[in-house]
Amino acid sequence: MTRTAAAPGHAVTVRGLTIASRTGTLVHGIDLDVSAGAAVGLVGESGSGKSLTLRSVIGLLPRGVEITGGSVGVTGRLGMVFQDPSSALDPLVTVGSQVMEVCRHVRGMTKAAARRRAVELFEEVGIPDPERRLRSYPHELSGGQRQRVVLAVALAAEPDVLLCDEPTTALDVTVQAQVLALIERLRVDRGLTVVFVSHDLAVVSQVCSTVSVMQAGRVVESGTIDQVVGAPQHPYTRTLLDAVLEIPEAGAP
Template sequence: MNAMNPILEVENLSLATRSNHKLVTDVSLKVEAGESIGLVGESGSGKSLTLRSIIGLLPSGIEQVGGNIRSNGRCAMIFQDPIRALDPLCPVVRQLAEVVYYRQKVSRKVARTIALELLEMLGLPDSLKHTDRYPRQLSGGQCQRIVIAMALACKPGILLCDEPTTALDVTVQRQILDVISRLQKELGFAMVFVTHNLAVASSMCSKLCVMKEGRIIERGDTLPLLQNPQNPYTQLLISSVLPLPDLERSADL
């Protein structure tokens, strides 16, 4: 896939309510195969709506009113709340096997085998191979790994991540981010990663797009953008990141 043929291209995307209140205006981005692009900004800036429009899961009452979306690969999505993303009435291995069965067009037996291989890849307990469990019987981090496995079962060329660690505690967040990074290196999918956390964005994404009030106001390679932001809003976002306290000074007090 060369620069003239990106795996995903969003061109002048505009989204609005049925009463014509604009929520996203003229958003454009290109993603090359294997590339990671972050959409960052405060809550309500249009990040998640942009992501949902790519996969065709806009909330009821919101419509695409302009622009084009072109993809040259299968898209899959990881949602920010793993509990709500799973069917509470169906055991998780069965859920995952169903996704494999329908998306990979294999037999039920092969689908279960592939599902168990995905669970092993994601470091889930071996006990699930013998005793399936409902989402409520797993931790939030384990449920998020199941959601990631479901996305990977679609064999995506593009993985869409909608703040996938927001609902998790900080130690589990790091584990999940490490899993996603490792799998991207192993499987080579492109990624669009939505987050309001600049530290997460800087660790996961090679390029950033900063969104404010439904528009991209600044974009660029991650490190130069964070070191030398041009837009006052980007500067404000960076300055609002709380620094760690001076630990040596604190120890002397």
């Protein structure tokens, strides 16, 4: 696999990406273009290859899985937001220390400057009483607060591209909406490029302007959110939409 700079005007460019394990090919030669400053979604059921595609961009594939063909081009620094904040955060280290560590080792800050920056990042992601929360351990925070900490850790590296791997799956509907709104605000305020992976087209449509639908390691449909949600062309896309429409609203009989 070749790593290059992204195409002009793009933050991420993927060409012919193939990913395999000992059991066979998992992602089959896909292409992906992400314009700088855009929010692009990858959506599909479990096993569709969407998370593997995302992780290939940052080079964090699971053990026994490797890129066997194609190229990945990236312009700028990458940050990653993981699905489960409980496993993404070290349970034995305060959340403030985990943000400060990135500031010191990636940005080269002094300990005092890193602490000030950690407070600023906690404020930016909406963690109340940030000075006090720096001293908290992950288990002392709610699920939504832990995911905000994970966002702060990613932002501490001052990324140009934010890779989000189903970051709201473990959250209840209300907190999920808050985190999605936060990601969109951060994208606009910071000029970030966002690549957002989810199994839920409804979630992706709240954050992204374009989407690629993946099934069995292949992109089966791509387009703007309005095109894909409003007039899906592939039967699998229609199946994903039907699954969303069949979920009853809270309080519905």
